[in-house]
Amino acid sequence: MTAREKVWSAVREGITDILPGARIEGDLHLRDLGADSVDRVEIILGVLDRLGVEEPLSSFSEIPNINALVDFLVERVR
Amino acid sequence: MNVGIEALNVYCGLAQIPVRTLFEGRGLDQERMGNLMMDNRSVGLPFEDPVTNAVNAAKPVVDRLTEEQKNRIEIVITSTESGLDYSKSVASYVHEHLGLSRNCRVVEVKQACYAATAAVQLAVGYVASGVSPGAKALVIATDVALVDERAAYAEPAMGAGAAAVLVSDDPRVLAVDLGAFGNHSYETMDSARPSPSFDIADSDRSLFAYLDCLTNCFESYRAKVEDVDFATTFDYLAMHTPFAGMVKAAHRKLMREFAGSASAEADFTRRVLPSLTYPSRVGNLCSGSVYLALCSLIDNGALDGGARVGLYSYGSGCSSEFFSGLVDRGSADELAAMRIGEHLAGRCELTFEEYTRVLPGNLTCLVPEQDRQVDVAAYDDIVGRAHVERDLLVNTGTKDYRRTYEWLSR
Structure with missing residues (x-):
């Protein structure tokens, strides 16, 4: 499994854990999936846990969509 | 030496609106109410401002002191992100309307919702230093909300009011x-x-x-204090509460990081929930928020035998602190005299129409005007429905930029 596939898998699991049945598309922001601010925290923490990555939450303040989230995390797991 | 909070009170206005009513009135998505964990938000009336909130919170604290004790208040600090003037402090009005000694330091501090804790800690250090044995410092965190429909889901979470914290060597x-x-x-x-x-x-x-600051503050606390374990050192936690659901997320994060547990529900119910009873009925009290949470914990927790409380204060911009202290049955007896639960229950419940009627006055209450008159009597219908048993300070306007106040008799 490539780093990108691993990250996508963790992101999908992290999102569906909090928002079951969410239609995940890369150009959407988590809020477009119906995630409120608390959901967004839980999703990001859940993804970081799955990947075993430690990263301040403030690193995610300006990430515009799920594609960018994946790109950012791919750099961290390498 | 024992130093800390001798007396504590909050004032959270005369009116409140149920969060459900506000969601319905604004057409907000009701599913979002779950993570908010809010029941009501305090709503300021157009004759309430940071000075009246501060004085109305501190008056019961000051009134319980003898004249001699009152004269030992050597420092009055207002903490606010609702300042009234670039130069003149809210504290100057508060000092006057509380009738405090003129041999007193009077000052205002600002760092969003954190500043009151900075002031409390500086006051604790002053008292503990022994430079003026027996001195007391009165810290008052006071704010108003400036939100309307433009704030979307933040609107139901914003509160208004003040917390008065008397610091001394009789904690x-x-x-x-x-x-x-x-x-x-x-x-x-x-x-x-x-x-x-x-x-x-x-x-x-x-x-x-x-959330990042909470983790880092706790790391910093743990580096200073021996044998600290997040799961067992603190019997209770009281945190700055922008909305109760955020504190739940914060607790879950710390449990995940420092207690190795992603499943934190039972621990949350036991150690955190008592601190959220009042904040969920008031909203974000801004600078006074962590002290409202502390009041909630003391009034609703099981304190027999004593308890260590972990406190977290955060202010945007940003600055933050994790600190701790001890409470016991005596704390509960002391705070019970302030009847905070009755005060919150006695606020007048507003309809959505009444809420939208008072909102424009709230949004302009900090704007400097050379001369302004506030018609307090115009809100008699609302005030009459609030259950209040004491005189309250009200803002009647400005005259040559000086704010004018009167006592509203009950």
């Missing part, structure tokens, strides 16, 4: 653990009040900064 409410604290601060633009009539906020940036 009947909370004995502060001297030297046990952890700080974390850095520059960020997560929320701010660039003018007297509106706020700006980046909800993700603010939430993320609050």
